Amino acid sequence: MIPPCTRCGSELALGDLRCPICALVTPPVSVKGMPQGDTARVFRCQGCGAAVTYDIQAQAPVCGFCRAVVALETQADPLEEAEYFPAFGVDLAMARAALEAWWRVPRFFCPGALSSSAMVEDLRPLRWVAWVFDVEATVSWAADSNAGSRRSDWAPHSGQFEEQYQDVVVSASRGLTQSETRQLTPYYASDHVFAPNPDLAMESTALGKPVVVERFNVQRSAARKLTSLSLQALAEQSAARRVPGTRMRNLRVEVVPRRLVTRRVAFPVYVAAYRYNGKLFRAIVHGRKEGFVIGRTPIAWSKVVLLVLIALALLAALIVSVSGAD
């Protein structure tokens, strides 16, 4: 367990030379074994005994003869990997039933024959990946608003507040859109998400299909940038609620995060591909909330045309009645 940063309390990962939030240096290496007096030393290769010099191409000290490289402790920037795998609460049969029920929901622009004619092409369990972070933040803000303005439309205001953000989800999924992940996240309860991981092999067997787990495809440094952008956006929303008046402009926010803890989660969903009238559509079935489905549905163009014709007829009638009154 790596102790958190002593300045801002944020968690540190293995290989952090400085705190990614406040730049405080992590504990330095021990200086034991240093010489007591001044000594001049030639660093020798452990293999062949030749002198070692720093090599610009290798970015490390390298032996000039046998090219052996001395390993250096650098800032680690590994690819992110999921650590929490909340269990599926919806099995394959329940997911199929939810999809069929979703087809039957009456929608005005949807073809009436959807529930009877749509065919499931594929329905597979998938885990989409995201960062979930908790953080405390001091937010300083400044903005112009109409409150207190005199001859000008605007008057300046500023303030500072403390805020806690918990279980903020930042999607790292490439397969699911931002809109889809935003709709799915409220239905993952944090006690399920951070419960001990299920046996993933047994889960695949129980579901009858292998569970595809998305990869983050993002390095730690890029992930930290994304979460800090997300925190900035949240702070702007919180600050906007505190600006007095009914109109504002030039909202500026400075965030000082503390005790930032980030967890990498692979959330369960089912991705369904269904065919209607020869065309393929996609729907997402929630992996924990029973009966929750989002996705695209086909459009009944005959209904759209009919609605446009009715609107045109009403408009024409309105024009005739207005001109008749003149």
Add this chain to the structure above:
Amino acid sequence: MVHYECRNCGAGLTVESNQIAVVCTFCRDPSIIERPPRSDRPLPSFSLGFVIQEGRAQAAANRRIARAWLAPQAFRRARAETVTGVYVPTYLYSAHCESDFKVEIGEQYQESETYTTTENGRSVQRTRTVTSTEWYPLRGRYSAYVERVVSASSGIPNPELEAIEPFDLRALHRFRAETLAGFAAEEASLPTATCWANAREEASAEVGERISKFLPGDSQRSLEQRVDFRNEDLTLALLPVWVLAVRYHPERRVVRMLINGQTGALYVRTPISKYKVLTLAMVVIGLCFLALWKSGVFE
């Protein structure tokens, strides 16, 4: 000066007392001088490796010399020589800042104004829209984390280091003496108290700039700030810099060029030829006269 014996060939080496890496003149063996750390001579925590090769640094320097139009011809014909890769001691400063500010914010508004003018020999009244500024006092608090790099070397002062910043500190590695082998390196030669003061001064200036950008309104004036730095940290790191010398006249001082060993950013105080400046000024004045004469001002 301190005397050492090369551990490879036994030759006597004389080095500056603040040097920590040296290459033997006789056998080219790179030696690192290790001394126990003291409060006024801390061990570096980090170093940053060179990325720019020596040949590339020299070529960049020569391109800059050739482009120095206002420099003496002798300088433009000279070439950068004695290229030395130096690990410059610097302090990485970071802190949590709490700042109280007081400022006047200008908000613009437009209003109609009546004025009298003469048209066709008659005095007439007209209206026009003018933009005015209304000033509002604003007090507030600004909190942020700040991070600065300051030179700890008396050889490369802070303004010169700033000229070749930034360094990408994500590539830092934990200090190991082997990384200095083959390059020159020196210990922190400026007193730590001076570096603390320089770092706080730079951080204060940065906070001022950030507050200025943070403020709303159309304009601002009379910004006053009181900055309190908390949980400060000053850590010694060695940063890579190519130092090149340009000797263009036997009686003039050697011109020093600095190149960021990681990004290639270059700093040089180019000498200026007073004859060239005088000629340029005369040409500009002549062209101005010519333009005025053509426009008929002197008729």
